[in-house]
Amino acid sequence: xxxxxxxxxQLFSEYGIKIPKGITSKNIExxxxxxxxxGFPFVIKAQVPVGGRGKVxxxxxxxxxxxxxxxxxxxxxxxxxxxxxxxxxxEKMAEYKKELYLSLFLNRGKRCYTIIASAEGGVEIESVxxxxxxxxxxxxVEKSVAEEVAKAIGLKDNTVNExxxxxxxxxxxxxxxxxxxxxxxxxxxxxxxSILALDGKIIxxxxxxxxxxxxxKFQERSELEEKAEKSGFTLVELDGNIAVVGNGAGLVxxxxxxxxxxxxxxxxxxxxxxxxxxxxxxxALTLVSKMNKVKGILVNLYGGIVKTTTVASAFIKAYDDxxxxxxxxxxxxxxxxxxxxxxxxxxxxxxxxxxxxxINAAVIGVRK
Amino acid sequence: MNDIFELLxxxxxxxxxxxxxxxxxxxxxxxxxxxxxxxxxYGTNIVAGVTPGKGGQKFEGIPIYETMSEAVQATGxxxxxxxxxxKFFLGAAVDALEAGIKLLVAIxxxxxxxxxxxxxxLAKKNDAIIIGPNTPGIMIPEVIKIGIMPxxxxxxxxxxxxxxxxxxxxxxxxxxTEAGFGQCITLGIGGDPINGTxxxxxxxxxxxxxELKGIVVVGEIGGxxxxxxxxHVIDSNFEKPIVAYIAGRAAPKEKRMGHxxxxxxxxxxxxxxxxxxxxxxxxxxxxxPAEVPMLLAGKFEKYKD
Numbered sequence: 133x134x135x136x137x138x139x140x141x142q143l144f145s146e147y148g149i150k151i152p153k154g155i156t157s158k159n160i161e162x163x164x165x166x167x168x169x170x171g172f173p174f175v176i177k178a179q180v181p182v183g184g185r186g187k188v189x190x191x192x193x194x195x196x197x198x199x200x201x202x203x204x205x206x207x208x209x210x211x212x213x214x215x216x217x218x219x220x221x222x223e224k225m226a227e228y229k230k231e232l233y234l235s236l237f238l239n240r241g242k243r244c245y246t247i248i249a250s251a252e253g254g255v256e257i258e259s260v261x262x263x264x265x266x267x268x269x270x271x272x273v274e275k276s277v278a279e280e281v282a283k284a285i286g287l288k289d290n291t292v293n294e295x296x297x298x299x300x301x302x303x304x305x306x307x308x309x310x311x312x313x314x315x316x317x318x319x320x321x322x323x324x325x326s327i328l329a330l331d332g333k334i335i336x337x338x339x340x341x342x343x344x345x346x347x348x349k350f351q352e353r354s355e356l357e358e359k360a361e362k363s364g365f366t367l368v369e370l371d372g373n374i375a376v377v378g379n380g381a382g383l384v385x386x387x388x389x390x391x392x393x394x395x396x397x398x399x400x401x402x403x404x405x406x407x408x409x410x411x412x413x414x415x416a417l418t419l420v421s422k423m424n425k426v427k428g429i430l431v432n433l434y435g436g437i438v439k440t441t442t443v444a445s446a447f448i449k450a451y452d453d454x455x456x457x458x459x460x461x462x463x464x465x466x467x468x469x470x471x472x473x474x475x476x477x478x479x480x481x482x483x484x485x486x487x488x489x490x491i492n493a494a495v496i497g498v499r500k
Numbered sequence: 501m502n503d504i505f506e507l508l509x510x511x512x513x514x515x516x517x518x519x520x521x522x523x524x525x526x527x528x529x530x531x532x533x534x535x536x537x538x539x540x541x542y543g544t545n546i547v548a549g550v551t552p553g554k555g556g557q558k559f560e561g562i563p564i565y566e567t568m569s570e571a572v573q574a575t576g577x578x579x580x581x582x583x584x585x586x587k588f589f590l591g592a593a594v595d596a597l598e599a600g601i602k603l604l605v606a607i608x609x610x611x612x613x614x615x616x617x618x619x620x621x622l623a624k625k626n627d628a629i630i631i632g633p634n635t636p637g638i639m640i641p642e643v644i645k646i647g648i649m650p651x652x653x654x655x656x657x658x659x660x661x662x663x664x665x666x667x668x669x670x671x672x673x674x675x676x677t678e679a680g681f682g683q684c685i686t687l688g689i690g691g692d693p694i695n696g697t698x699x700x701x702x703x704x705x706x707x708x709x710x711e712l713k714g715i716v717v718v719g720e721i722g723g724x725x726x727x728x729x730x731x732h733v734i735d736s737n738f739e740k741p742i743v744a745y746i747a748g749r750a751a752p753k754e755k756r757m758g759h760x761x762x763x764x765x766x767x768x769x770x771x772x773x774x775x776x777x778x779x780x781x782x783x784x785x786x787x788x789p790a791e792v793p794m795l796l797a798g799k800f801e802k803y804k805d
Contacts, residue, residue: 134754182754214752240693240723240761243617258766270617310614312693313765339760340612342587366758368751381691381758382665382720385747390788392750401751403758435650435670465674488790 133336136179138221139350140314140332147305149298149316150328154223163204166222172196176203179219180212181352183256183333188212193225214371218352226328231318232285232295233257236268236302238312244269245306247277247299251285253318254330273303294327295319309347310340356419363415365404372397374494375420378432379408387432387487396495399426408433413446414455421456427498431462432487440464440472440483447481461494463487502629504705505685507578507603509643518643521547521577523601525568525584525592527559531607532583535648536560539581542645547575550592568592568599578602581637581646586610589633593619597626605646606632606696610760616694623696630696634760636666636688647688657682659796660706662699663718664689664725665759668747671789672718679793684711691759693722699729707738714741714799716792717783721748722762722769730777741799744778745786746771 135143138156145151155166156179167174178190185191190212192203210217231253239246247266248257257263264284268277278299282292298319306314315333322328336347353361360367366381376391376398378384384403391398400423404412413431420429433443443464450456460481464472473483484490510517522539526532527549537560540546548571549559555566565571568580580601584592586608596604597619604623611633623630631638637647641654649666653674659681663669669688676683687702689695697705699717706712719726726746733742748757748764749771756763764770775785784795 238613238693241698241725241728243620243694256766310612312613337613337760338756339586339610340614343612366756368755368757370752378667380665380667381762382663382668382718382747383671385665385720385751385757385762386668386671386745386789388751389747389749393787398750401757434667434674435653465671486790488788 133338133347133351134181135332135334135336135350136181136218136352137177137332138179138219140334141329143305143309143334144316144329144332147301149301150326151332152224152226152328152330154221156219156221158219160204160208163220163222164200167197167200170222170224172200173225175223175225176200176207177221177223178207178210178212178217179221180215180217182213182215185212190217226320226322226330228320228322228328230321231330232321233260233317234299234302234319235313235315235317236273236299236306237314239267242267245273245303247273247281249281249285257317268303272307273299275300290325291321291327294325298327309334309344310337311335312337356422360402360419363404363412363419365402365412365416365419367419368401369423370398370400372399373425373427373498375399375402375423375426375429376432377402377404377416377420377429379404379434383432383434387430387491390487391430391491391494394491394495396430396491396498399423408443410442410446413443414450417446417450417456420458426458428494429456429458429460430490430494431460431464432490433463434465440466440469441475444472444475444481447476448479451479459497461490461497463490502602502627504603504629505640505709507629508638508640508646516545519545520579520644521545521575522646523547523568523571523575523577523580524549525580525582525596527551527562527564527583528554529583533559535583536562538651539645542651544644544646547577568595568601572599572601579605579646581605581607583607586612590615590619593630594622597622597628601628603629604631604696605637606630606635606690607637607648609634609691611692613692613694613760616692616696620694620696631687632690632692632696634692635690636669638685638687640685641683649686653677654686655682656684658684658711658713660684660709660712660715661686661718662689662702662706662715663687664691664699664720664761665718665747666691668718668720668745668789672716672745672792675790676716676793676796679797681793681796684709689725691720691761693761695725699725700732703729703732707736712740714743714796716796717742717744719744719746719774720759720762721746721751721757721764721771721774722759724768724773726774727777730781730783733781733783741796741803742783743786743792743795743799744783745789745792746774746778
């Protein structure tokens with residue numbers, strides 16, 4: 133789960149990492165109260181689970197009540213890289229002399245946590261040349277390691293100690309919460325040498341969720357995503373008009389790629405899991421029926437199907453129940469496909485022998 | 501490290517050649533019982549099952565034990581496959597390694613990364629191989645199947661298929677089989693961020709097999725296993741044909757695409773990064789699964805010259 137900035141900062145605060153004073157709201161009525169409590173000026177920050185907010189105006193300075201009435205609703209209504217704004221953080225500005233970058237992440241290849249730090253903060257880390265990368269084992273980061281990193285990015289005097297303290301607190305957080313990534317960008321160094329986390333990003337291991345009930349309150353899922361999870365599916369909502377359904381993450385990704393290569397626009401990635409049954413296919417169609425903009429459904433199932441006829445009956449049931457009226461372009465790999473084709477002859481579901489053929493038909497079909 | 505082919509089929513002349521004993525942990529569960537039957541049907545020699553609370557009973561004639569140490573003591577098996585819910589996975593896996601298991605196939609999805617890392621430390625100490633978690637399993641077609649893959653996709657042959665994804669392993673192997681390329685081993689490393697056997701480990705396990713004629717790598721976005729493998733191939737001067745396929749080119753960044761490990765941060769884990777490293781290693785990358793056998797055939801043409 134990717135935490136929103138204000139949620140990450142809440143965890144920072146629990147671990148003694150200093151953050152600017154701020155209040156989060158989800159509507160302007162609450163926002164006005166927050167503004168009064170905080171006092172002008174402050175920054176209005178859109179809470180979305182993606183980066184690049186600054187560039188699109190989703191973070192703006194606010195000097196007075198007039199600006200507030202104009203900017204708050206405008207930012208709340210924004211969509212950043214396809215993500216709707218979930219909440220608004222009003223935050224006091226800090227005067228600082230320098231910005232740094234710091235992150236700790238689970239290095240998959242090395243199987244340990246790794247620190248990335250840079251004397252250049254506030255920009256995307258991929259674009260920064262002077263990165264200091266240091267492997268840090270599986271437990272809490274040792275003081276000597278954090279000190280090395282501090283010196284490598286050119287810190288001096290009491291800022292070294294402040295930075296070491298920050299790294300150690302962040303490492304405690306990532307270990308205890310079983311996070312994959314904890315990033316502070318930028319870390320601000322104030323005029324007195326003390327340190328403040330101006331932004332925050334944390335990604336936790338969803339699979340360890342059963343050990344971290346305290347994180348459940350941060351879960352921000354759409355209604356559809358929640359429904360999908362209950363069925364044991366994975367759903368990623370996308371911008372296009374062809375819903376992509378399949379069994380197995382790799383297979384669905386592959387289908388998405390081929391669809392895009394052929395000029396199709398996927399409306400979602402829906403993985404119904406390794407096995408595919410009549411029930412799971414029906415359940416998937418139920419989810420797709422609730423999505424807007426969908427003009428056609430592309431289905432790619434391989435393995436786990438006992439008989440294609442059982443899947444065919446799921447489509448028929450979905451039409452009979454008036455669940456969907458959409459055309460389905462399906463490739464089902466399994467026994468009795470001729471019989472399944474016969475069953476679906478007079479429906480809006482067409483079966484194809486290859487996924488390529490199904491994709492071509494889908495791309496043409498939704499243009500009609 | 502133990503030789504994977506020897507672990508899976510033994511040596512010619514041994515009494516259990518091509519009949520290696522396998523224990524199923526979680527044999528009475530819905531998934532475990534279904535796949536036990538399918539594995540037995542394929543010819544895998546399942547000698548015991550473990551389900552706490554059901555020791556002394558039988559499943560399809562296979563004796564069930566309370567613990568792995570009892571099961572191993574009774575059968576002498578060195579291989580085990582686990583089908584338990586993710587929450588109980590670490591306990592079951594530790595039980596297996598402590599009982600002397602040398603090859604552990606970890607099917608469960610949703611195992612916390614920390615549990616996997618804890619297990620891998622123990623596996624290193626015990627000189628055991630872990631395949632997975634979140635793997636479809638491992639098989640030598642027409643000899644042994646330890647996993648959940650549909651048998652019909654595979655034929656015996658001389659190509660190794662190493663895959664992050666389960667269904668894509670079936671799909672690509674099916675395409676290979678149709679084109680006349682059988683497989684000498686197919687191994688799913690699993691879709692998690694941390695894998696007991698990495699792509700490099702898997703490559704090293706198969707590369708010196710004298711029967712091997714070529715390798716197909718099925719990767720997907722996330723992590724840098726493909727990039728490090730490509731570098732490893734360059735460094736090791738491996739000359740037999742290798743072809744790759746990478747899924748996830750069209751996936752948005754910072755979204756987990758079904759597999760816990762399938763997520764791109766910035767350029768880290770992106771398909772472009774993987775494809776460009778494979779190109780550097782002279783490994784062609786297919787645009788779609790059906791293209792894999794064509795690229796492989798092309799590689800063989802060149803290899804002959």
